[in-house]
Amino acid sequence: MSDSPTPAHPEGSGYDFARLVPQRSFGLKLILVCALALSMAVPAGFVYMIFSSRAANADAAIFDVTSLQAGNQNLLGPVIIVPYERDTVVSVNSVSNVSQVRTSTGHVLLYAETGTVAADLKTEIRKRGLQQVPVFTSNATFKATFNPARIIAEAPSGARIVWSDAKVLMNVSDLRGAKDAQLSIGGRALEMAPLSINRSDGNGQRVIGALLGWTEEPQAGPLQVSASLNVTGAQNVSFATFARDTTIDLSGDWRSPRFDSGVLPDTREITKDGFSASWHVPFLARGVPGAGADIWFDQLMSPGASLLNEASPYQSVERALKYAPMFIGLVFLTYFLFEVTIGKRAHPAQYILVGLAQVIFYMLLLAISEVLGFNTGFAIAAFATVAALSLYAGSVFASRAAMLKALGAFSVLYALIYVLLRQEDYALLVGSIASFLAIAGTMFMTRNLDWYGVGRSTIRREPEPDDDEALPDPA
Template structure:
């Protein structure tokens, strides 16, 4: 019984072996495609490493920003006065309180920003020190118009306010004056006073306030000047604190990024290596915020990317995004390399073992790890040149040995060089990545179809049988 079963199994195996030729180019191509898919697994693992290293950069930025003052938003001078109102004359003890807020008629801000790089581990993060001088012209009429009819202004609590996101970044006393008279500024918080009303308006930044004396006797426009020195990291923004606001900002940083709700009217970025200067102007109609109001939320002035004039001090684009983008095409590039080896095999009559394909695939995966490691230390472009040269060199030498001919090593050198040039394009040209990848894939398939037009995909045995 056992001998009979063995005989049946042997005949079945023999039929299967006859059906699958030993030197079938078609089966080898299917095997190569399967190996290319399998070799994307190491690339996926490297993707996790890229994510971890990128998270490390984010942590370093957060730590440095915390000590430097973070991404600062500045609120220019604003004047407020609380008021009380008796809605029911029969209840004189029942008072309703509010805060009248007046913005300047016109305002200018001039800022000189010195940027330096602070190292945290292997990362360098831009931090800045900004001197900001602001001037504003106020109209007492606008403030009085914000007070409701029959309400009583509480002039003793009239205040001048300025604000920043993080007061830890303020490095010197805030200097403020009205028509040349100094105003003492101190940190304030929004809380009820002993009489049951707020002196401080709602704001999205931390405020410093100074008491204004004699405001009730003023009937003509007056000038306010405020100077502050503060530090921060990455981003600096100034809100349009006046009906018509102009900001002039200069810095030693050569590669800024303009963000926020308003872009500069003019700048000279790229015209000099010494830094740049930019100018914003936000007119009243563009600002879209009333010049005075009651219980106004000052957060509307400094809210990110709404009305602010902002700039980011960025380094060269992070390599992590470029590497992550290239890893998304890893299967395609590994397939290109395997396809090149398969074409060498088909045209040279020399066979390459699947293990040799695996070794070549691992070399392609390790390329991304080399690129990641070097780019963190020497910059992306130099890192790519080093990693690509190492990978192209080893795969080309390996091709010369596998196919027993120097010409295949030289061909591999040219093909691999073209593949890695394409990888560089995909990493750098984000908007053109899909088009470049699609065209390269089509060209690779078209070339393969042409070079294999005379290949017997069934194999030598099948060809003999059909003959």
């Protein structure tokens, strides 16, 4: 075997590209680590597919419950509907001077001058497999004051009011949930019954109501109406603004309501024992006339509340998955910093195992949260993942100090994930600041690193011997 030294590269022969191989160049190793972090989006995508399937199962459970009993409920307080007839000349025979008259029908819908609603919700949980669906029973009391004089004023010119067919109507959007309905006018009780009303657009609408028993135009003056509805439903309850000036008071024993029916309450209070909320919708804010022809109550504003299921983990897990690429990248960056500070290299395969462990974290989070709730699920999944990553770091870098540093760093990282998921309004701000600090810290820690180095594993490198200095004999 020849003892002749390896010939040096002649001057001008080009750059020594061997210095760029991952075993020797931290720069190329960082590029490889970034590529591996991005590649973890593939298994994370499969986890998201599993999440989507489980979320669809939850929606199916809700549909199952609401198909067997009532679903979302929108309640309408008392309104008065009065039919009319009107003759219209459609043609005239010029020879016989005989007119052809067509009789058309219509209605005048009269809303109350003032109306109040007082409702209380009693809730319970229905289970379908692992899924929980909140259902409720509501007792709602309505009071309304009408001005019958508006009927004549709003009827078309030449209309003949059919007073004997005048009705008072109420509505429950899902009539399967209607348990009891009572109505009285001026202290006189009326029996409510299911009705079908033909709308001007040709569609029918199912309501409940009663004949008023009028035979002629009612006497001038206010008409007092009171009513009550007992209904069951699921997830959401709302109340149409059935009067020109409507006040709604809603209370219940659910601890996590969301007021999302288009109108925020004027006052609200949420405690560990339940909630209460109040709305006042004046005539101008309602945006619908107080009376008129072909004005239907599906155009009305409907304040109300949704019953958010705190035990449902799907929204939080979905948000966690959206942050997965960033946090996988931060863990990879931590391992890379261990490489350049401790002086022992980690193989790309070890980075892949670390990335897969983090992907499995999201599967654990979803699976445990479905059974024990999100907070407990996150605690268990995070503890297991942090422990695995930290112990692995101690093994990879053969250092107990590296294990302890990894334990501290990854504990802070997963605590940050939890904070981001809990602080929905400030998640972007917190995440942006954390990402900036991570990159700034990396820049500071690697400020003296020779990215084109020849394999030195520490940031502060020892001076290399001069070309003219004799190297020590390895023997």
